[in-house]
Amino acid sequence: MYAGPGLALGFGAGHEVFFDRHGHEFVTTDNGTGVGIRAIFGLNVIPRRTPLEMFLEVGPLIGITPTGVGLDLGVGIRFYP
Numbered sequence: 832m833y834a835g836p837g838l839a840l841g842f843g844a845g846h847e848v849f850f851d852r853h854g855h856e857f858v859t860t861d862n863g864t865g866v867g868i869r870a871i872f873g874l875n876v877i878p879r880r881t882p883l884e885m886f887l888e889v890g891p892l893i894g895i896t897p898t899g900v901g902l903d904l905g906v907g908i909r910f911y912p
Contacts, residue, residue, distance in 0.1 A: 834872045839892055839903070841865035867894040869903050884909040 842864055873888030885908050892903040 832872075832874050833888075834870070837869045837871055839865070839867040839869050839894075841867075864896075865894060866896050867892050869893070871903070873905075882911045884911065 869890050869892045871888050871890040873886055875884055875886040877884045886905070888903075888905045890903050892901045893899075894901065
């Protein structure tokens, strides 16, 4: 098990959709970059006699630019040659 704080950097095209203040229509924006902070809680498993690691991690993500709150989830396998 592991836990810790982190910094999140995002590059590329993104798309957000939300209601305007009157709740009548959707407003869209495009974002090219993003910065945020996050706290990760994870569990990893390293099977014996293999160069693999399997992991599952989850944690809150707080966007600084653009502002917002989300949930960060990661599932994967790492290979160590």
